[in-house]
Amino acid sequence: MEYVVEMLNIRKEFPGVVANDDITLQIRPMEIHALLGENGAGKSTIMSILFGMYHADRGEIRVRNKKVTISNPNDATDLGIGMVHQHFKLVENFTVTENIILGLEGSQVLNRKRAAERIQALSDQYSLKIDPYARIDEISVGMQQRVEILKMLYRNADVLIFDEPTGVLTPQEVHELMQIMKDLIKEGKSIILITHKLKEIKEAADRCSVIRRGKLVGVVDVKDTTEKQMAAMMVGREVSFKVEKEPRTAGEIVLDIQQLNVQNARKYRSVKEFSLQVRAGEIVGLAGVDGNGQKELVEAITGLCTIESGHILINGKDISSLSVRRRNETGLAHIPEDRHKHGLIMDYTVAENMVLKTYYHPPYSNYGVLNEKAIAQHAAKLIELFDVRSGRGAFTPAGKLSGGNQQKAIVGREIDMDPDILLAVQPTRGLDVGAIEYIHKRLVEQRDKGKAVLMISLELDEIFNLADRIAVISNGELIDVVDTSETNEEEVGLMMTGYKRGTA
Amino acid sequence: MKRMVSVLVLLIFAAACVFGAGQREADPDTLRVGMVTDAGTIDDKSFNQGTWEGIRQAQQDLGVQTRYLRPSGETEADYVAEIVNLYDAGYRFVVTPGFKFETAIYIIQQRYDDLKVVLLDGEPRSQDYESHVGPNTVAIYYAEHESGFLAGLATALQLKSGAVGFIGGMEIPPVQKFNWGFQQGVDYANSNHGTNVTVSANNVIYQGSFTDVPAGQQIAATMYDRGVKAIFAAAGGVGIGAINEAKSRAASGEEVWIVGVDVDQYEEGVYADGKSIILTSAMKEIGNSAYAMIEAELNGEFPGGSILTFDATNDGIGIPAENPNLSADVERVVFEVLEKMKTGEVAVQDSSAGLIP
Amino acid sequence: MKRIPDALLMAMAAVLLGLIAGALLMLAIGSNPFEGYYYLFRGGLMNMQRVGNTIALSTTLILTGLSVAFAFRTGLFNIGAAGQMLIGGLCATTVGLLVPLPRPILLVVMVLAAMLGGALWGSVPGLLKAKFNVHEVVATIMMNWIAYWVVYYFVPAYLKGQFLETESRVLPAASSLRTPWLTDLFNGAYLNMGLFIAIAMIIIIRFLLNRTTFGYELKAVGSNRDAALFAGIQVNRSIILSMVIAGGLAGLAGASFYTGYSANIQIGVLPIQGFDGIAVALLGANNPLGVLGAALFFGLLHAGKGFMNAMTGIPPEISDTIIATIIYFTATSLLIGRALDYVVRRKKKGGK
Numbered sequence A: 001m002e003y004v005v006e007m008l009n010i011r012k013e014f015p016g017v018v019a020n021d022d023i024t025l026q027i028r029p030m031e032i033h034a035l036l037g038e039n040g041a042g043k044s045t046i047m048s049i050l051f052g053m054y055h056a057d058r059g060e061i062r063v064r065n066k067k068v069t070i071s072n073p074n075d076a077t078d079l080g081i082g083m084v085h086q087h088f089k090l091v092e093n094f095t096v097t098e099n100i101i102l103g104l105e106g107s108q109v110l111n112r113k114r115a116a117e118r119i120q121a122l123s124d125q126y127s128l129k130i131d132p133y134a135r136i137d138e139i140s141v142g143m144q145q146r147v148e149i150l151k152m153l154y155r156n157a158d159v160l161i162f163d164e165p166t167g168v169l170t171p172q173e174v175h176e177l178m179q180i181m182k183d184l185i186k187e188g189k190s191i192i193l194i195t196h197k198l199k200e201i202k203e204a205a206d207r208c209s210v211i212r213r214g215k216l217v218g219v220v221d222v223k224d225t226t227e228k229q230m231a232a233m234m235v236g237r238e239v240s241f242k243v244e245k246e247p248r249t250a251g252e253i254v255l256d257i258q259q260l261n262v263q264n265a266r267k268y269r270s271v272k273e274f275s276l277q278v279r280a281g282e283i284v285g286l287a288g289v290d291g292n293g294q295k296e297l298v299e300a301i302t303g304l305c306t307i308e309s310g311h312i313l314i315n316g317k318d319i320s321s322l323s324v325r326r327r328n329e330t331g332l333a334h335i336p337e338d339r340h341k342h343g344l345i346m347d348y349t350v351a352e353n354m355v356l357k358t359y360y361h362p363p364y365s366n367y368g369v370l371n372e373k374a375i376a377q378h379a380a381k382l383i384e385l386f387d388v389r390s391g392r393g394a395f396t397p398a399g400k401l402s403g404g405n406q407q408k409a410i411v412g413r414e415i416d417m418d419p420d421i422l423l424a425v426q427p428t429r430g431l432d433v434g435a436i437e438y439i440h441k442r443l444v445e446q447r448d449k450g451k452a453v454l455m456i457s458l459e460l461d462e463i464f465n466l467a468d469r470i471a472v473i474s475n476g477e478l479i480d481v482v483d484t485s486e487t488n489e490e491e492v493g494l495m496m497t498g499y500k501r502g503t504a
Numbered sequence B: 001m002k003r004m005v006s007v008l009v010l011l012i013f014a015a016a017c018v019f020g021a022g023q024r025e026a027d028p029d030t031l032r033v034g035m036v037t038d039a040g041t042i043d044d045k046s047f048n049q050g051t052w053e054g055i056r057q058a059q060q061d062l063g064v065q066t067r068y069l070r071p072s073g074e075t076e077a078d079y080v081a082e083i084v085n086l087y088d089a090g091y092r093f094v095v096t097p098g099f100k101f102e103t104a105i106y107i108i109q110q111r112y113d114d115l116k117v118v119l120l121d122g123e124p125r126s127q128d129y130e131s132h133v134g135p136n137t138v139a140i141y142y143a144e145h146e147s148g149f150l151a152g153l154a155t156a157l158q159l160k161s162g163a164v165g166f167i168g169g170m171e172i173p174p175v176q177k178f179n180w181g182f183q184q185g186v187d188y189a190n191s192n193h194g195t196n197v198t199v200s201a202n203n204v205i206y207q208g209s210f211t212d213v214p215a216g217q218q219i220a221a222t223m224y225d226r227g228v229k230a231i232f233a234a235a236g237g238v239g240i241g242a243i244n245e246a247k248s249r250a251a252s253g254e255e256v257w258i259v260g261v262d263v264d265q266y267e268e269g270v271y272a273d274g275k276s277i278i279l280t281s282a283m284k285e286i287g288n289s290a291y292a293m294i295e296a297e298l299n300g301e302f303p304g305g306s307i308l309t310f311d312a313t314n315d316g317i318g319i320p321a322e323n324p325n326l327s328a329d330v331e332r333v334v335f336e337v338l339e340k341m342k343t344g345e346v347a348v349q350d351s352s353a354g355l356i357p
Numbered sequence C: 001m002k003r004i005p006d007a008l009l010m011a012m013a014a015v016l017l018g019l020i021a022g023a024l025l026m027l028a029i030g031s032n033p034f035e036g037y038y039y040l041f042r043g044g045l046m047n048m049q050r051v052g053n054t055i056a057l058s059t060t061l062i063l064t065g066l067s068v069a070f071a072f073r074t075g076l077f078n079i080g081a082a083g084q085m086l087i088g089g090l091c092a093t094t095v096g097l098l099v100p101l102p103r104p105i106l107l108v109v110m111v112l113a114a115m116l117g118g119a120l121w122g123s124v125p126g127l128l129k130a131k132f133n134v135h136e137v138v139a140t141i142m143m144n145w146i147a148y149w150v151v152y153y154f155v156p157a158y159l160k161g162q163f164l165e166t167e168s169r170v171l172p173a174a175s176s177l178r179t180p181w182l183t184d185l186f187n188g189a190y191l192n193m194g195l196f197i198a199i200a201m202i203i204i205i206r207f208l209l210n211r212t213t214f215g216y217e218l219k220a221v222g223s224n225r226d227a228a229l230f231a232g233i234q235v236n237r238s239i240i241l242s243m244v245i246a247g248g249l250a251g252l253a254g255a256s257f258y259t260g261y262s263a264n265i266q267i268g269v270l271p272i273q274g275f276d277g278i279a280v281a282l283l284g285a286n287n288p289l290g291v292l293g294a295a296l297f298f299g300l301l302h303a304g305k306g307f308m309n310a311m312t313g314i315p316p317e318i319s320d321t322i323i324a325t326i327i328y329f330t331a332t333s334l335l336i337g338r339a340l341d342y343v344v345r346r347k348k349k350g351g352k
Helices: A043-050 A073-078 A096-101 A112-125 A141-154 A171-186 A198-204 A227-235 A294-302 A324-329 A339-343 A350-354 A372-386 A403-416 A433-448 A460-466 A489-496 B002-022 B047-062 B076-088 B099-111 B144-159 B173-193 B213-225 B237-251 B286-298 B328-343 C003-028 C033-045 C048-073 C081-098 C103-132 C136-158 C180-185 C194-211 C213-223 C225-230 C235-261 C272-283 C288-311 C316-349
Strands: A005-014 A017-027 A032-037 A058-063 A066-068 A081-084 A159-163 A190-195 A207-212 A215-221 A253-263 A269-279 A283-287 A309-314 A332-335 A421-425 A452-457 A469-474 A477-483 B032-036 B065-069 B093-097 B116-120 B137-142 B161-168 B196-198 B204-206 B228-234 B257-262 B270-272 B278-284 B307-310
Touching: A005 A043, A017 A032, A017 A043, A032 A043, A032 A171, A032 A198, A032 A227, A043 A159, A043 A190, A073 A081, A081 A141, A096 A112, A096 A141, A112 A141, A141 A171, A171 A190, A171 A198, A171 A489, A190 A198, A198 A227, A207 A227, A215 A227, A227 A433, A253 A294, A253 A452, A269 A283, A269 A294, A269 A452, A283 A433, A283 A460, A283 A489, A294 A332, A294 A421, A294 A452, A324 A332, A332 A403, A339 A403, A339 C225, A350 A372, A350 A403, A372 A403, A403 A433, A421 A433, A433 A452, A433 A460, A452 A460, A460 A489, A469 A489, A477 A489, B032 B047, B032 B076, B047 B065, B047 B093, B047 B286, B065 B076, B065 C288, B076 B093, B076 B099, B076 C048, B076 C288, B093 B099, B093 B286, B099 B116, B116 B286, B137 B286, B144 B161, B144 B173, B144 B196, B144 B228, B144 B257, B144 B278, B144 B328, B161 B173, B161 B213, B161 B237, B173 B196, B173 B228, B173 B278, B213 B228, B213 B237, B228 B237, B228 B278, B237 B257, B237 B270, B286 B307, C003 C033, C003 C272, C003 C288, C003 C316, C033 C048, C033 C288, C048 C081, C048 C103, C048 C180, C048 C194, C048 C213, C048 C235, C048 C272, C048 C288, C081 C103, C081 C136, C081 C235, C081 C272, C103 C136, C103 C235, C194 C213, C194 C235, C194 C288, C213 C225, C213 C235, C225 C235, C235 C272, C272 C288, C272 C316, C288 C316
Parallel strands: A017 A215, A032 A190, A032 A207, A081 A159, A159 A190, A269 A477, A283 A452, A283 A469, A332 A421, A421 A452, B032 B065, B032 B093, B093 B116, B116 B137, B137 B307, B161 B196, B161 B204, B161 B228, B228 B257, B257 B278
Antiparallel strands: A005 A017, A005 A058, A058 A066, A207 A215, A253 A269, A253 A309, A469 A477
16 A cells, blocks of 8 residues: 555635645655645645545545545544644543543443543553543643544544644643654554644654645655755745844843733733843843743733733833833834734724824824825835735735735834834744744844844744843743853753753 | 526516406595504504404495504604505595594694594694694594493492402593492492492502503402402503403412403403403493494584594493303393483492592 | 625615515515505605605614614624613603703703713613623613613603603693704604704714724724724723713614604603614614615605505505514625625635
8 A cells, every 4th residue: 555545636616716726645654744835825725625624626535545535524533534633622621531532422331431441551552641530621731632642543543634733832742742743653653744834844754745825836755855945845935044133232121020920810820020121122032831921921011901010111111000002102012912813903904904003193193083194105105114915005904914914014013113112922923934034034123223122932943043032931930031042942942841940 | 696586576576467466446436444553453452453343344334445554653743644644545534543643633634624533532632732623523532430330330240249459551531430430330339239349449550551561460460369359450451461360360260350441351351161251341332433433424424523422322331242251130230220321310420539549 | 995885785685685575475465565665665755745754764763773883883782772762862851841941052952961861871881891891782771671661750750741641741842853944844744853963973973983083993992802902992991982972872863753753752662763773773784874874764664664554455564574574684684694704704714
């Protein structure tokens, strides 16, 4: 058997878009096959077809050399195809066993004990180290992901699809996941790894299919191909990963966070005695695993939540009790994590969004009346300056822009405010390589202009690439601040789990 | 989608042609009698229905064309609009039930001098409450106190002893007169026929609207719990609530009664096996008066410009001809007293003097 | 811009579908729908008086429609237009009956009182939403019933006429929004100066929403509350003000209805126009000009149906059903359209 799964000449059209155009994917038994592409390239569509959620307009699917029709996820499961979704589908207050047998319990009398035994056996076989009786909300995200994997194994899947599996993991967990995947193929499984992270492909995958704009660009052997080559295939041009950055000496303290304590909505203290200084002309990267207090810290700095105690100063002025608007006027700009939810008003045009924080000032308005001409001119300028591409220029509703262009619009708006301190939260999340490159350049440009930048990111690559200094947050506490040049990913990764330098 | 719409339009067009062919032209010579309903529905088992039944009877007997319209609101503008609709559609005779039409008719009678209007239970009034009955308008009142008297008499005779009560809608003259007459009827039975039936002040309640059905039910329940055996409900929708309460109690074996109002409400009170909790009804012969006016118009004798009162003497009030819940003796006595009222031997006062107001 | 014709097209399709549904209903009872609609439209338009009454009915709907639409642009569902309108009417009637002032000043005071009363009624759900996150749908419905009972108590206690317990005294001509030259121009129709208020409000609200920073803030809050918060817009203030203005608009509807179209206020009735305002706003795509069109359309239906009844064999109950069908069809078909749009967008998103 040469291929375990073959998707031949698949075509799928949505109104106005060809999502998959004659794509052929062939997965060999016992290989890790990466599927690489930018956002919107068609990765999710083709996997949804394989998993029975969409139907291909044309083309055929063959599993173990037999032509099959997959009309729903159950068909896929029956064929031994399983998927670990990007967002886990687990019931928080159920145990591991209960989650795994969920949906299978109907056919026979519920026998938790027997199920648990089998789960234990599978866990041992693939060294997943899972306790079948643990409750989901008591185990870490990495462990939860393993539960998802076990779910597949329990259903006898031997082709496993991993959809962007590393986004929520710490570097150590990523490393462990890669090891698990390698163990899985040793035991006879085949894996499809959907990702846009080249490093992970390089680390784990055997072969890689690259998709660009709905078309298959090529299939490469990973060990013979460099990251740069794969990136070029994905984007369609040469890209540079390393941001060119002149060394600079930092200036005065711009943002000064002193012994900050913040409670989250559930009255749990999620930022604890946090102190951090960001100086003019430097980028400080805040590294940490998602959910360790970054959100609350950002909300405290921007004024979206009240702080419990402590002080936040910008250029020496205490802003900790000012309104969001007053803070903006004091020189704070904010690129929010979720551009859909927080960054833009999708029903508003690009022009209207560009003045979201300045509309009440002349020339955009006089005595409460908007000056549409000035707003349009302003938008035209920023669109030009920040290369925001859209169908109808300034008058395009923001919702109709691509993710990258939306983000460029936000970055443009925030940088245009000429802030003293730019707070960039996950500024490149979900963007393709081209857009990431562009936004990184803009952030460095800010730094070079002598502005302070605090960047919060879950991607260590991004932090190492941009930051002059790296602050690590874990469980709401500042673990340490280190110079980027004096540390490495392993050390920062370790700090992210709460170990201080020198104590590990 | 577009195609579906055009197919539908085509279908409707075709069907319209077929059905349209069946429509017959109205005969221009017959009198067209229109009615505009009050706030309630046409089958309100009360004023609207009573009026409409009289008009339908005229259609059957006298060959007039009839139609009723229902106003979209309760303002003068809404009432005027519907009367104008009838007028524009060729109706030259309009019957309107209820005092709420007073100001609307005042405007209408000035605007259309070839439109005959019959206003039941009210008279045309300007917005300043000045009465003026135009030459083509007849205002009709009823002697509610006489009607209530007969109902009170019948109730007392049938029950012989115990407490009875009264639920009114709004505290307005027609409703008040029902109440006063009812009490006098009970008194008359007590002093002339040896019964011992009482009406106490806390069993006389005006709810304040004609529409609040649950409130009616609640008030009736309270009264029944106090030991009241029969309630005279002159209260529109509130009375319906009282009837509902009586029905559910009767169905579980309690002996409770309602005395109906305006029309024979017997059917409304049926709860099982054709049995009804309506003891009798204090009727205004609304239908009769509408019918009489139509007949007068056809005979060229329409008494335009006058205010008429329908009472015992012209059979304008009474209790139903058949009362399955009254004994033959009781019915006989009531009809005897009715005859005495016609001759003036028995007089009923239309004020609250000496009574529970 | 392109979005407006889209909404217009959608609204027209909705009206057409509603009329077709009504036609089917007429067919089902054996009436000729062409005849029915012919008389329906004639009933609303065949002479000056009828045109006047159509516009008079539309006037109230314009204002309640604007009220609902305005709140909706800030992301709030104002089900309370009926109560706000009732309170507005109560305030205007009270001033009209009890305050001795020369007519021009009196009318201004009446209208202002109505607006303030409605605004007050709208402010409560706004405050509850802003401070305690009480859902405005619940709060506005509650406020409807509070308004209902306030009127129930207040009118008999202070405004009672000589005979009737259930309605206030009739307003003297001097304190009515009806004005002889308009009444005469339209042959005794109930058209009144409320129309000018309604037109002024369309212009003002349109300007407010589209051209001012205030409208910009309100719409921002309406379409993305979080982003507005992030941008430093005072979301809670916007919510409260939006409900105050929506309430004020409904209050004006009360003035035009109770002191113009009608001459007194009745107890025990929540004005149906308050709820029809929701359909008007929906059909009008929450756009002031759309509201104008939708209100005129619904006003025409209400004004014309009686004549249709009188001329055809269609009984009033059926014609009410037909109108309700049209209203609900227009309302739901817009929703269906939106749902379809959403599904299409979702599918597109699936391609990434």
